[in-house]
Amino acid sequence: MQGDQRAHAAVRLEGVSITYRLPDGRRYPAVSATDLAVASGEFVALVGPTGCGKSTLLNVVAGLVAPSTGRVLIDGDPLSGINHRAGYLFQQEALFPWKTALANVALGLEVKGVPRGEARAKAERWLARVGLGAFADRYPHQLSGGQKKRVGLAQVLAREPSILLMDEPFGPLDAQTRAIMGELLLELWSAEKKAVLFVTHDLEEAIALADRVLIMSAGPEARIIGDHRVPIARPRDIHEVRLTPAFLEIHRALWHELRAEVLKGYARSEGTTDRLP
Amino acid sequence: MRARATLLFWQVLVFVLFLAGWHFGTATGVLDPFFFSRPLDVLERTWRDFASGVIWRHLWITLVETILAFVLGSIGGVLAGFWLARRELLSAIFQPYLKAINAMPRVVLAPIFALWFGLGIWSKVALGVTLVFFIVFFAVYQGVREVNPVLVANARMLGMNERQMLRHLYMPAALSWMFASLHAAVGFALVGAVVGEYLGSAAGLGYRIQQAEGSFDVTGVFSGMLVLAVFVLVIDALVSFVERRLLVWRPQAAVTGIEA
Numbered sequence: 001m002q003g004d005q006r007a008h009a010a011v012r013l014e015g016v017s018i019t020y021r022l023p024d025g026r027r028y029p030a031v032s033a034t035d036l037a038v039a040s041g042e043f044v045a046l047v048g049p050t051g052c053g054k055s056t057l058l059n060v061v062a063g064l065v066a067p068s069t070g071r072v073l074i075d076g077d078p079l080s081g082i083n084h085r086a087g088y089l090f091q092q093e094a095l096f097p098w099k100t101a102l103a104n105v106a107l108g109l110e111v112k113g114v115p116r117g118e119a120r121a122k123a124e125r126w127l128a129r130v131g132l133g134a135f136a137d138r139y140p141h142q143l144s145g146g147q148k149k150r151v152g153l154a155q156v157l158a159r160e161p162s163i164l165l166m167d168e169p170f171g172p173l174d175a176q177t178r179a180i181m182g183e184l185l186l187e188l189w190s191a192e193k194k195a196v197l198f199v200t201h202d203l204e205e206a207i208a209l210a211d212r213v214l215i216m217s218a219g220p221e222a223r224i225i226g227d228h229r230v231p232i233a234r235p236r237d238i239h240e241v242r243l244t245p246a247f248l249e250i251h252r253a254l255w256h257e258l259r260a261e262v263l264k265g266y267a268r269s270e271g272t273t274d275r276l277p
Numbered sequence: 278m279r280a281r282a283t284l285l286f287w288q289v290l291v292f293v294l295f296l297a298g299w300h301f302g303t304a305t306g307v308l309d310p311f312f313f314s315r316p317l318d319v320l321e322r323t324w325r326d327f328a329s330g331v332i333w334r335h336l337w338i339t340l341v342e343t344i345l346a347f348v349l350g351s352i353g354g355v356l357a358g359f360w361l362a363r364r365e366l367l368s369a370i371f372q373p374y375l376k377a378i379n380a381m382p383r384v385v386l387a388p389i390f391a392l393w394f395g396l397g398i399w400s401k402v403a404l405g406v407t408l409v410f411f412i413v414f415f416a417v418y419q420g421v422r423e424v425n426p427v428l429v430a431n432a433r434m435l436g437m438n439e440r441q442m443l444r445h446l447y448m449p450a451a452l453s454w455m456f457a458s459l460h461a462a463v464g465f466a467l468v469g470a471v472v473g474e475y476l477g478s479a480a481g482l483g484y485r486i487q488q489a490e491g492s493f494d495v496t497g498v499f500s501g502m503l504v505l506a507v508f509v510l511v512i513d514a515l516v517s518f519v520e521r522r523l524l525v526w527r528p529q530a531a532v533t534g535i536e537a
């Protein structure tokens with residue numbers, strides 16, 4: 001049974017801890033001994049107070065940061081270097097400003113060796129899928145925040161990763177745009193089910209989108225302290241679902257857990273570096 | 278378009294006012310024409326030099342020196358900038374030497390270059406190269422070092438190898454820094470050429486200014502400076518033209534597009 005599960009997990013972290021070395025030589029233990037698994041086709045959301053280490057964990061799964069201890073298994077294989085099965089939608093703006101929307105999406109295909117014409121055609125289809133067919137020739141600075149996120153999503157998905165990592169992707173957007181982006185994401189995800197690890201600070205968003213919600217404790221030495229299945233059937237209507245009793249019930253339970261950590265996080269960041277060794 | 282015309286009007290007006298002040302200053306005797314010459318004399322001398330054709334040979338030589346210094350210095354600066362920016366240890370080793378050489382006044386090198394490369398164009402080109410190289414080098418170095426780390430992470434996640442990162446990330450990122458520096462580099466290429474000519478040669482605009490100064494011919498000096506000024510404006514405009522072509526993606530381009 002254990003071996004069986006292992007084979008099925010798209011992402012598995014075993015006892016992963018991450019300690020940053022600060023410029024002044026001190027060490028900061030950001031994340032401590034964390035286990036985490038995302039099955040293929042599963043949508044997992046990760047919530048936690050700011051600065052607890054959510055981005056750090058995503059970077060480990062992406063292969064951008066090597067864990068200090070523990071193992072990262074991707075489809076059962078130990079990860080070394082960049083995780084080429086994963087697509088990563090970053091928290092910050094990550095489009096290439098000197099390339100048009102179309103060229104940005106095509107770039108990820110061209111570097112894989114897809115012929116230019118084919119890459120462009122595919123990029124055009126992806127731009128159309130995220131609703132930006134008419135904006136192919138715009139440069140990033142000519143797009144709105146939401147449009148840039150759509151281009152970023154197309155850039156990542158066009159390469160057909162089996163794992164999708166998203167770091168507060170809709171964070172800076174206004175409420176309406178966030179809801180629309182969430183709908184778009186669920187629509188794309190239900191078409192071709194990828195393993196999704198979705199970081200957000202918005203508990204409602206996490207519950208509305210995910211199959212499972214993980215709660216991280218405040219750092220340092222952050223851990224995953226809660227793992228909750230969302231008992232809401234799919235397909236979901238992101239707006240409607242927030243009004244159902246099932247949603248309210250799980251929201252109340254999770255908020256209770258999260259609130260304690262958020263308060264701890266505040267207390268620690270005000271008490272500054274008392275827990276630094 | 279109207280904003281452009283208004284701007285041009287004011288730019289020309291500043292020049293006309295300057296000439297008028299100078300003209301009336303010398304006409305009323307406030308400025309001694311022996312020391313300050315007269316604007317009309319300078320224009321006339323410049324016109325005569327072009328009409329008789331004596332200036333063309335000198336202009337050509339200075340142009341060749343400037344272009345050679347600009348091109349060689351820029352190529353060297355770009356290559357060295359890219360190369361060192363990606364190598365922590367090497368750049369740390371070379372850092373103090375680069376700073377020391379760059380802080381040195383290049384004029385002191387002119388006699389040495391004359392010794393090494395002779396009194397022909399190459400000693401002037403060498404002087405210009407030492408100026409241009411460092412400007413472009415530091416700009417490219419900076420541009421590559423300060424590439425947005427999120428873009429680097431995204432490039433790696435998109436599966437780019439070193440060569441692809443250079444082409445799609447580091448080169449375009451450094452390009453706008455490079456162009457900002459190329460404007461200064463054009464000026465310094467010309468400075469290198471003219472200073473070199475001034476300190477020892479038999480041709481070029483610097484040589485002509487030096488000759489005029491030797492005979493207290495202030496009109497000749499100012500005429501030479503006028504030709505230099507126009508010359509550098511023309512080259513700078515060419516750099517701007519290429520820049521606009523290559524940096525269409527920059528937000529500034531859109532903003533000026535709205536204004537114009």
Ligand SMILES: Nc1ncnc2c1ncn2[C@@H]1O[C@H](COP(=O)(O)OP(=O)(O)O)[C@@H](O)[C@H]1O
Nearest residue numbers: 020021028030049050051052053054055056057
């Ligand atoms: N490169 C780094 N060097 C040192 N400390 C870091 C670095 N990156 C993140 N940290 C620290 O690790 C903790 C977790 O950061 P992060 O993963 O970005 O948090 P989150 O994404 O949950 O807001 C923070 O306290 C942050 O200051």
Ligand SMILES: [Mg+2]
Nearest residue numbers: 054055091167
């Ligand atoms: Mg983060």
